[in-house]
Amino acid sequence: MKYRTLSGLLATALLFGCSSSEEIVPDVPPSELYADAQVALQSGNWLTAIEQLEALDSRYPFGAYSEQVQLDLIYAYYKNDDLPLGLATIERFMRLNPTHDKIDWVLYMRGLTHMAQDRNFMHDIFNVDRSDRDPEPVKAAFADFKRLLERYPNSQYANDARQRMLSLTNRLAEYDLATADFYLRREAWIAAINRAQELQRTFPETEAARKSLRIQLEAYEKLGLDEPAQRTRELIDLNPI
Structure with a gap:
C-alpha cells in the first residue's frame, strides 16, 4: 500500500512538472525561443535548454526548426543524463529522417x-568495480558503433567509435571474467571452465582472457584433471599477465 501511495505521488509530481514546464517557457515566436x-x-544550462x-x-x-530541435534535444538529454528520453528521441528521429545528413552523428x-x-556516478566516485553489472547497454553501444563504421566508414565520428569499441570489448570481457570467477567461488567447476574458455574464444586479445586461464587452471585442479591442467599452465606461461 505504501508503494502504491509513493508511486501515485511520484506520478502526480511528474505530471505536475510536465504541465508546469509549458507555463515556464514564454509564448514567444519560434525564432526567439530557438x-x-x-x-x-x-x-551548458541543459535543463533550461x-x-x-x-x-x-x-x-x-512541423516548423522550420523541427529537425534541428530534435537533434539539439538528443544532445541536451545526453548531457543532462535523461537517457531514456534521449534514446526515445533518437529512435523517433531515425524513423522520421532515415536519410538525414547527420544520421551518422x-x-x-x-x-x-x-x-x-x-555508468553510475556513485561507482565512479568510490571507484567501485562494475565488471559484474548487466552488460546489455554495453552490447547495444557496441552494435551502434559497429553500425556507424559499417554504414559511414568515413564519418568524422568513425575514429572515436573505433576507440570506444575497444573499450567496450574490454568491458564485456571483464563481465565474462567476473562470471567465470563467480562460478569458481560457487565451486561450479565445469561452468567456470566453460565460461573461461568462451571468454578466450570471444575476446582472445584482452587481459581478461589471460586472467581467465588461472580460473580455468584452478577448476581443472579441483576436478583432478591433470592433463588439461598442465596444458593450461603452459598457456599461462605463454600468455603472462
Missing part, C-alpha cells in the same frame, strides 16, 4: 547514450 535555447545549450526545446517541439512539430549519440546507461 535562439534562447541555443544560448542555454552553449552555456530542454524546457525550451521541448516547448518548440510540442508547439511547432545520431548513430554515434545512440552509442554514447547506451554507454552512459552503463
